Amino acid sequence: MSGDALPVTYADIERAQRRLDDPSVVKRTPIERSTSLEAMTGAEEVVLKLEHLQWTGSFKTRGAYNKITRCVEDGIDRVVAASAGNHAQGVALAATKRGVESTIVMPTNAPQTKIDATRGYGASVELVGKDFQAATAYAKGLAGETDAEFVHAFDDPDIIAGQGTLGVEMAEQFPEVETVVVPIGGGGLISGIATAFAEHNPDARIVGVQASGAETVPDSLDKGIPQTLDSVDTIADGIATGGISDRTLTIIDRHVDEVVTVTNSEIASAILVLLERSKQLAEGAGAAAVAAIRSDALDVEGERVMPLLCGGNLDMTMLRAVLIHALTQRQQILRLRVHIDDQPGKMSELSGIIAEHEANIQTVRHDRALEDLDVGEAYLIFQIETSGIEHTRNIVESIHEHGYEAEVVNRASASTRSA
Numbered sequence: 001m002s003g004d005a006l007p008v009t010y011a012d013i014e015r016a017q018r019r020l021d022d023p024s025v026v027k028r029t030p031i032e033r034s035t036s037l038e039a040m041t042g043a044e045e046v047v048l049k050l051e052h053l054q055w056t057g058s059f060k061t062r063g064a065y066n067k068i069t070r071c072v073e074d075g076i077d078r079v080v081a082a083s084a085g086n087h088a089q090g091v092a093l094a095a096t097k098r099g100v101e102s103t104i105v106m107p108t109n110a111p112q113t114k115i116d117a118t119r120g121y122g123a124s125v126e127l128v129g130k131d132f133q134a135a136t137a138y139a140k141g142l143a144g145e146t147d148a149e150f151v152h153a154f155d156d157p158d159i160i161a162g163q164g165t166l167g168v169e170m171a172e173q174f175p176e177v178e179t180v181v182v183p184i185g186g187g188g189l190i191s192g193i194a195t196a197f198a199e200h201n202p203d204a205r206i207v208g209v210q211a212s213g214a215e216t217v218p219d220s221l222d223k224g225i226p227q228t229l230d231s232v233d234t235i236a237d238g239i240a241t242g243g244i245s246d247r248t249l250t251i252i253d254r255h256v257d258e259v260v261t262v263t264n265s266e267i268a269s270a271i272l273v274l275l276e277r278s279k280q281l282a283e284g285a286g287a288a289a290v291a292a293i294r295s296d297a298l299d300v301e302g303e304r305v306m307p308l309l310c311g312g313n314l315d316m317t318m319l320r321a322v323l324i325h326a327l328t329q330r331q332q333i334l335r336l337r338v339h340i341d342d343q344p345g346k347m348s349e350l351s352g353i354i355a356e357h358e359a360n361i362q363t364v365r366h367d368r369a370l371e372d373l374d375v376g377e378a379y380l381i382f383q384i385e386t387s388g389i390e391h392t393r394n395i396v397e398s399i400h401e402h403g404y405e406a407e408v409v410n411r412a413s414a415s416t417r418s419a
Helices: 010-019 035-041 060-073 086-097 112-120 132-146 157-173 188-200 217-223 246-255 264-278 284-294 316-329 346-356 389-401
Strands: 031-033 045-049 078-082 101-106 124-127 149-151 179-183 205-211 258-262 304-307 333-341 360-367 377-385 405-408
Touching (some): 010 157, 060 078, 060 149, 078 086, 078 132, 086 101, 101 112, 101 132, 179 284, 217 246, 217 258, 264 316, 284 304, 333 389, 346 389
Parallel strands (some): 045 304, 078 101, 205 258
Antiparallel strands (some): 333 377
16 A cells, blocks of 8 residues: 555645635634643643534534535535534535535434534434444435435545645644644544645654544554444444545555554543543544543653544533443442341441541442342442542441441442452
8 A cells, every 4th residue: 555646635735725715614723731631641742632622513624615615616516425423514514605505314323412413504414324334325325316426524535635724733733743643433534634744744653543343444454455344332423434445544554653442431531531621522532532642552651742632522411421431430420339237227327427428329229139148138239429439448448347348339340348
């Protein structure tokens, strides 16, 4: 692949910049330094690129507006696209601004907030299939039947060039950057950004991030051809494409230095860190770059690093699930199992012990139907809000001092026992 001609050049990005002339569609998003992430990672400087503050909540409008402007120049007045949400909104806004009719095919499990937003930007939405691949197949057929232009989410030179305008901004805003960290779904975003940095700062290390359960780039690079997953499993729906293209693989092979993967737990933790420390709400895909620099998979110690927050369209149901998961990992939401003699007053006594530590009991239940319990024994299962692991340890020790066995049962590997 290294000898192939590249399908997108910096000249293509420059032409895209000239087309993105409407600041009500695409704006220049800010950067922000994070001393908290510097302390967590050992990096000399961490500068977040806040592209999730783009009008549609993601970078996707850049490529979509560039592509649809080209369509208008060619006399095309109808487009069809497939998307889990962010590309959908970008195409819908761009098409409406350019007076083009748009139909967006979204998977049936797409977040309702993204469906509503896409319709709000003026598109007609059809829900088809359980994943991006199924939606894409239907959308391509629909485009063929109606003589509309199919606007691919990533496998299109105009889309890639449009996303490359974000890379130009990043290079201009932080010229000292040594490592740029970019999420990868289908590869259009990192292809455009890497092409821009090859022109502006060729010495910068370009690192791609994929979500575990949706990673295809490492295998594709190893085998030299794009690999596709039959199904994906990640909370980062914005990068859950399940495959890349020949076009994006060629650019990644030439310009991307490293690709790492991050888990759902690491992404959830990154979302929470961004909320707490930077006051930024990023979706799973948008937080993946921060998850990477906080993980063992990527060493950024002593470097000037720019993670890209590429999207902020986080469904509130998903936000709740992410917060519960992350708080449970930290033992700020705690499930505590206490072995008792099943007699009156035990729940009151234990509740009083917990209250003495100023922890809030959310729920409590008896569990009597277990094989390891003798007649007249039971477990009390408390769900408690605490300030963290040290607070949890103090509660467990206090319960032990009162003669009870207690066990944290958030997860087996994190159990704190007192017997």
